[in-house]
Each structure stands twice: as C-alpha cells, then as structure tokens.
Amino acid sequence: MGQTFVQGTRVPVTVVKAGPCLVTQVKHQEKDGYWAVQLGFGEKRTKHITKPMKGHLKGAAQGKTAPRFLREVRFKDEPEFKVGDVVKVSSVLKPGDVIAVTGTSKGKGFAGVVKRWGFAGGPRTHGQSDRLRAPGSIGQGTDPGRVRKGKKMAGRMGNERVTIKNLQVVSVDEEAGEVMVSGPVPGKKGDLLMVVKIASGSLSDLKQEEVQPQIQEGEPEEEGNESGEKPEAANEGEQKPEKEEKDNG
Numbered sequence: 322m323g324q325t326f327v328q329g330t331r332v333p334v335t336v337v338k339a340g341p342c343l344v345t346q347v348k349h350q351e352k353d354g355y356w357a358v359q360l361g362f363g364e365k366r367t368k369h370i371t372k373p374m375k376g377h378l379k380g381a382a383q384g385k386t387a388p389r390f391l392r393e394v395r396f397k398d399e400p401e402f403k404v405g406d407v408v409k410v411s412s413v414l415k416p417g418d419v420i421a422v423t424g425t426s427k428g429k430g431f432a433g434v435v436k437r438w439g440f441a442g443g444p445r446t447h448g449q450s451d452r453l454r455a456p457g458s459i460g461q462g463t464d465p466g467r468v469r470k471g472k473k474m475a476g477r478m479g480n481e482r483v484t485i486k487n488l489q490v491v492s493v494d495e496e497a498g499e500v501m502v503s504g505p506v507p508g509k510k511g512d513l514l515m516v517v518k519i520a521s522g523s524l525s526d527l528k529q530e531e532v533q534p535q536i537q538e539g540e541p542e543e544e545g546n547e548s549g550e551k552p553e554a555a556n557e558g559e560q561k562p563e564k565e566e567k568d569n570g
Contacts, residue, residue, distance in 0.1 A: 322505060325491060327524050334491050335506050337422075339516055340410040340498035343388055344402045345381040356396040360408065361388025362513075380404045390513055411495040417522045421486040423515040424507035428480035438473045483507040489522060503527060 325334050346359035364386045367375065378387050381404050402408070414420070434440040434456040443452030456475065460468045484507075491501040506514060 325501065327491060327527055330527060332491060332503050332527050334501045334503055337500045337502055337506065337514060337516065338498060339500045340408065342408045343381055344404055344406040344408065345378055345388060345391060347400060347402060347404060356399055357393050358396065358400050358402050359391055359393050361391050363389030365389040392515060409495065410498055410500055411493055414490050414493055414500060414518060416490055416492055417524045418490045419519045419522045420488050420490060421484055421517045421519055422488055422502065422506045423482065423484040424512055426479050426481050426483045426507045427509055429478040431476065432478035433475045434473065437475065437478045486519065489527060491524065
C-alpha cells in the first residue's frame with residue numbers, strides 16, 4: 322500500500338491493474354437464461370492453452386497471445402458489448418466512484434483459536450502451566466452428546482473469498498490501465514481481483530487524517546511517486562542544518 326493526498330487529506334491507497342479487458346463471450350437471456358458478458362484479462366501464449374479453449378476464444382483472441390483469466394459479469398438488460406470489444410477502465414470507473422473489491426485472502430496456515438477467533442485463552446497463574454492458549458470446553462455432556470456444528474476451533478485460517486465494500490476510486494490512469502483505490506484489498510500482490518461499481522460518489526467523501534503543516538514544507542505542489550508514497554528526502558535535508566547549528570552553538 323501507499324498513500325496520496327486528496328484536497329489536503331492523507332488517504333491510504335492501493336494501486337490495482339484493471340485493464341484493458343477483452344470481451345470473449347456474450348450470454349443471452351433466451352439461450353442461457355440471463356444476460357452476461359465474459360471478460361478476459363492478462364496475457365498467455367496461445368500454444369499453452371488447450372484446443373477447446375482455443376475454439377472458445379477464436380472470435381476474440383488474435384495473434385500469439387490470449388487472455389490468461391476469464392470472469393463473467395452479469396447484466397440486468399442486454400449488454401451493448403460484442404465479442405472482441407476492448408473494455409477500458411476509464412469507460413467504467415471515475416474518481417469518486419464507490420466500488421466493491423472481491424478476492425482471495427492471504428492464507429495463514431493452521432492457526433489456533435487465539436489467533437483465528439480471538440479467544441482469551443486460559444489463566445496464566447494458579448498452577449496452569451499449559452492452558453494459556455487452550456480452547457477450553459467444546460460443548461455439553463450427555464445431552465446433546467456431540468459437538469455442535471459451527472463450533473469455533475483451531476483450523477486453517479485465510480485463503481477464503483473476501484469482499485470489501487464501500488471503497489472509493491481515488492484516480493484512474495487510462496494509459497496504464499491502473500486504478501488507485503482507497504484502503505486495502507484482499508490477497509497478496511499479483512492476485513486476481515474483481516472490481517464492481519456500486520454507486521457514483523465524490524472525492525470529498527474521503528475523510529482521513531489531515532496533513533500536518535510541517536510535512537508540506539519544501540514541497541507544496543508535489544503529488545508523490547508512482548506507488549503513492551510521499552517523498553521525504555527534502556524534509557530530512559532541511560532538518561539536518563538545524564541540528565548542526567545547535568551542536569555548534
């Protein structure tokens with residue numbers, strides 16, 4: 322993650338590669354039972370895909386490359402897209418739009434109840450040597466005589482489908498096909514995400530920590546680098562002479 326500045330407000334952001342996407346299939350209400358568009362994203366060499374997939378992408382993919390990922394987006398009415406059309410991120414999202422981002426969360430392996438569910442654990446004193454992170458009782462006795470479904474216990478943590486709603490689009494780079502999103506998104510760097518527009522909005526809705534005056538000294542018009550982080554080299558260079566003057570004095 323990085324950060325950027327919107328109208329004097331510091332906002333944490335994540336840069337997401339969101340296009341261009343290729344329309345590989347259009348589903349119809351009469352034939353398939355619903356309206357939908359299948360989008361292809363990324364690149365993959367044609368010789369590395371199966372023959373059935375080559376036939377499926379025959380009308381869309383051209384040349385020696387084909388889309389690496391295929392995902393379906395449903396519509397309420399008949400879409401205007403056709404097979405072979407290219408969908409750019411600037412035609413769908415604009416700064417200020419409210420979106421929902423869906424992805425696979427980071428896998429954390431087998432975790433205990435303290436880390437996975439936030440259990441308090443057992444007592445630390447009174448002769449309890451090995452009860453610190455124990456789960457405790459897992460049910461009743463003879464009745465019902467079993468462990469109820471959904472009991473929170475130790476197990477695999479993470480690696481689940483997660484949707485984060487009410488994020489906002491901070492900026493859209495049409496040439497690079499990148500979207501700067503306010504806040505974190507599920508998964509690790511390089512994972513596949515699904516971005517869905519919920520509603521239109523305004524950047525004035527972003528209310529975060531206000532920028533301190535001393536941070537802007539020496540660089541009032543600087544927007545930051547590509548990762549969204551504000552360079553601080555100028556501030557560090559201005560503070561050093563003050564320390565030297567105090568030492569000499």
